Amino acid sequence: MPRSTTGPEQGAQGLREGLTGCTLWQMSTLNLDDFSDLIERPDGGVRRDAEERRERLAVPPGALGRLDELAEWLAAAQGRVPVKPIERPRVVLFAADHGIAAEGVSARAASTGHELVRAALDGVSPVAILAGRLGATIRIVDAGLDCDPGLLPADVVAHRIRRGSGRIDVEDALTAEEAEAAVRLGMRIADEEADSGTDLVVLGDLSVGGTTVAATLVAALCGTDASVVTGRGGLPIDDLAWMRKCAAIRDALRRARPVLGDQVALLAAVGGADVAAITGFLLQCAVRRTPVILDGVVSAACGLVAQRAAFRAPDWWLAGQASGEPGQAKALDRMALNPVLDHGVTVGEGTGALLALPLVQAAAALAAELPERAVEEPTE
DSSP, X not given: OOOOTTSHHHHHHHHHHHHHSSOGGGOSSOOGGGHHHHOOOOOHHHHHHHHHHHHHBSSOTTTTTHHHHHHHHHHHHHTOSSOOOOOOEEEEEEEEEOGGGGGSOSSSOTTOHHHHHHHHHTTXXXXXXXXXXXXXXXXXXXXXXXXXXXXXXXXXXXXXXXXXXXXXXXXXXXXXXXXXXXXXXXXXXXXXXXXXXXXXXXXXXXXXXXXXXXXXXXXXHHTOOHHHHOOOTTTTOOHHHHHHHHHHHHHHHHHHGGGTTOHHHHHHHHOOHHHHHHHHHHHHHHHTTOOEEEOSHHHXXXXXXXXXXXXXXXXXXXXXXXXXXXXXXXXXXXXXXXXXXXXXXXXXXXXXXXXXXXXXXXXXXXXXXXXXXXXXXXXX
8 A cells, every 4th residue: 555645744744844934954943842743653554554464464473573563663654555675775874073082981092983984984894794785875974073074085074063072071062053053964864865765774873982972861861870871882991981981971961951951952062963963863764754773872862862852753763772781771761662683782883773674674575575365265
């Protein structure tokens, strides 16, 4: 059943234009609360149709486990039964350096995010190797790396908001204007992906110090202490670095709590250019009805900020994996997202989310191609 040309996607577009006269990312003043009116849930009627069709398939109900749930989620997101196979998956990675890394909270040296980007571009990082095998293309967006732009290709650095970010324990990560620009950047990238035909996004980050920023956002939004959300990071840190990380998050929380009522102000105070961009990206993907697989604690924290603006937005996302970061677990629980995988993958960079892609593809293929049971003719 194809999606109606007068369905929710067009309704959201019409409402968006009615409210603003243009897309939100072109507005002179950005209020993330406007997304609450723009984002609708995936089509519940289509999901029920997908469930009914599943009951008629030759393979008994329940025999495919969670694959049935994934197929029904995807069918609702696409607005069609049977579900369409994933044909144009895209890995989108936002890159930045965080000033807090200079305080020894990361196993990586501060301002080395460009090395992660270079490894992905050269095809030698886990996410790049897997993407090639799984038929997914990669897009890297430099939102705030602290390096000479000449070190990376022009198309990667073209959107940079600023060079690095402030130390969130003692100063704002971004100015209000930079935070707004970063959110709009993410929204533009989401529109570009939707317009180009991307039918599923695998979302990740390439950052140094990002898990400290993410843990601060989760603690602030969930009302918890620093020690509850502080993990060891993608490249595990030792006990002394963990204590420094806890102290940094504790101090950053004192700066975050007074601005909890304003998402853009919160992202400016204790976020970063990549975090703000991912938040805007997630919200606009939900507006454009583009399903997204989240990776680790950074994308989960951004999702939590986005959920605060638009409570329906998480219905468009899957949690690809459990990374082992306590902040991620806290955020996913708040958003009622159950990770697809739990394999102990801590490398980050979108790798864990990408590992979930074959399962989503398998779920779609089975739901679309399995035959229905033969209907027995009644006997006289």
